[in-house]
Amino acid sequence: MARRLKILLAKAGLDGHDRGVKVVARALRDAGMEVVYTGLHQTPEQIVNAALQEDVDAVCLSILSGAHMTLFPRVKELMDEAGIGDTLLSGGGIIPDDDMEELQTQGVGRLFGPGSSLKSIVEYFEEEIPRRRELR
Amino acid sequence: MGRLTLDDLVEGVVAGDRRCLGRAITTVEEGDETSWSLLKRLSPHIGSALRVGITGPPGAGKSTLADALVRELRTRDLGVGVIAVDPSSPFTGGALLGDRVRMLRATEDPEVFVRSMASRGCLGGLARTTQEAADVLDAAGKDIVLFETVGVGQSELTVASACDLTIVVLVPEAGGMVQAMKAGVMEIADMFVVNKADRPGADEMEFQLVDASRYLISDGRRPPVLKTSALKDEGLAALADEVLQYREWLHQGDRLELRRKAQAKTRIRELVRSALEEKFWSQAGVDESLSVAAETFRQGEQSLLEVAQSFWLSVREQIAVSDIS
Numbered sequence A: 001m002a003r004r005l006k007i008l009l010a011k012a013g014l015d016g017h018d019r020g021v022k023v024v025a026r027a028l029r030d031a032g033m034e035v036v037y038t039g040l041h042q043t044p045e046q047i048v049n050a051a052l053q054e055d056v057d058a059v060c061l062s063i064l065s066g067a068h069m070t071l072f073p074r075v076k077e078l079m080d081e082a083g084i085g086d087t088l089l090s091g092g093g094i095i096p097d098d099d100m101e102e103l104q105t106q107g108v109g110r111l112f113g114p115g116s117s118l119k120s121i122v123e124y125f126e127e128e129i130p131r132r133r134e135l136r
Numbered sequence B: 001m002g003r004l005t006l007d008d009l010v011e012g013v014v015a016g017d018r019r020c021l022g023r024a025i026t027t028v029e030e031g032d033e034t035s036w037s038l039l040k041r042l043s044p045h046i047g048s049a050l051r052v053g054i055t056g057p058p059g060a061g062k063s064t065l066a067d068a069l070v071r072e073l074r075t076r077d078l079g080v081g082v083i084a085v086d087p088s089s090p091f092t093g094g095a096l097l098g099d100r101v102r103m104l105r106a107t108e109d110p111e112v113f114v115r116s117m118a119s120r121g122c123l124g125g126l127a128r129t130t131q132e133a134a135d136v137l138d139a140a141g142k143d144i145v146l147f148e149t150v151g152v153g154q155s156e157l158t159v160a161s162a163c164d165l166t167i168v169v170l171v172p173e174a175g176g177m178v179q180a181m182k183a184g185v186m187e188i189a190d191m192f193v194v195n196k197a198d199r200p201g202a203d204e205m206e207f208q209l210v211d212a213s214r215y216l217i218s219d220g221r222r223p224p225v226l227k228t229s230a231l232k233d234e235g236l237a238a239l240a241d242e243v244l245q246y247r248e249w250l251h252q253g254d255r256l257e258l259r260r261k262a263q264a265k266t267r268i269r270e271l272v273r274s275a276l277e278e279k280f281w282s283q284a285g286v287d288e289s290l291s292v293a294a295e296t297f298r299q300g301e302q303s304l305l306e307v308a309q310s311f312w313l314s315v316r317e318q319i320a321v322s323d324i325s
């Protein structure tokens, strides 16, 4: 049997809303994935530390505070330094389309806005992760 | 970057590299051939960590206490690993992990290696490969490996058989529980902690436990009773002292060797049991025979034991389980 997909969900930065991320966590679990939720107010260092220790297939940031243009690149940078730059970095929140595109050129995976369906998130991981596992 | 080879993993684990450690635990979680080769190569480095299980009723403050204890141990420059087990969904196999531990302050310290594991169909509060994950942390030079589990039913016993030191955590309100406590739970305690000692009733609880511990003397040692307030960070230094004293005690004579041998027996027995069971039920024809037996039983003329016996006789010939790998 293929190894289960393991996903890290993190709330980075200052915003204190985790209803959305918990809904996503349950949807991923119900799709058969193992989900590690870090809790609120995680620093990029803590997030990458957790990603290393948990050896996850994807790191997902939920950012509603507007700080995505600093947090995503910072986490990406730390992941590269730690040798897990091939691991998927994805996430969601309130992120304008232009910013999403810009982040994608920096090596961030697909990002999901507030209207995204849970199904589309699940499908994205199911498709993207097996491809990436070849590299890890 | 790029893929990690077995050599990389062995080297990286021994050097304490976080990425290699993380990957090595994923590898042993699979329980496949690579996993056993990895552990075999790590084995010269395995054996010096003290494996500590913290158990007790839900809400006793086990996570909070573990967090405070880890931070106390860190002030003494000890390397610490934490393995937190959460249940997998029996329906989808998915799991929500580390909800409790990942929020704790100890996780801010990159030297504390915290790993969540899904139980993956294993009952009893531990995952099938929890011990192997602990082996990896042991090989990485951690001095203490803490097991954090969800308290459910039989889990206390499973945890105890996997640990060098079992700490049973109770709260002041549990007064009446000492007498009523399930047989076997008191006996597994190498140490008692009355947590939430900031609340009324802690002294009374302590008194009851000290009294009860008279009957729990084993190998000349009476389980000590400590009071802590994990929330207020009180009593943690004394608890850490006690843990380290226990470690010394365990290293005297052949105590450690005896414990480790008993643990090895449990692990081998468990591996044989699960492998045999899996092989048996997947043999051709076994499932059909089981259906036939179930129908016979439903007709109501034979007892369950009779049905089970004839089922066994009918499949016994067919089974050929010669090796378990």
Ligand SMILES: Nc1nc2c(ncn2[C@@H]2O[C@H](COP(=O)(O)OP(=O)(O)OP(=O)(O)O)[C@@H](O)[C@H]2O)c(=O)[nH]1
Pocket (backbone or CB within 6 Å): B057, B058, B059, B060, B061, B062, B063, B064, B065, B100, B150, B151, B195, B196, B197, B198, B199, B228, B229, B230, B231, B232
């Ligand atoms: N007053 C007081 N409350 C505490 C203390 N330690 C923990 N708590 C509280 O007790 C509650 C349960 O703590 P946890 O650490 O989650 O308990 P647990 O035993 O791990 O719980 P399960 O994971 O459900 O088995 C939390 O609200 C803690 O803040 C303490 O020393 N004093």
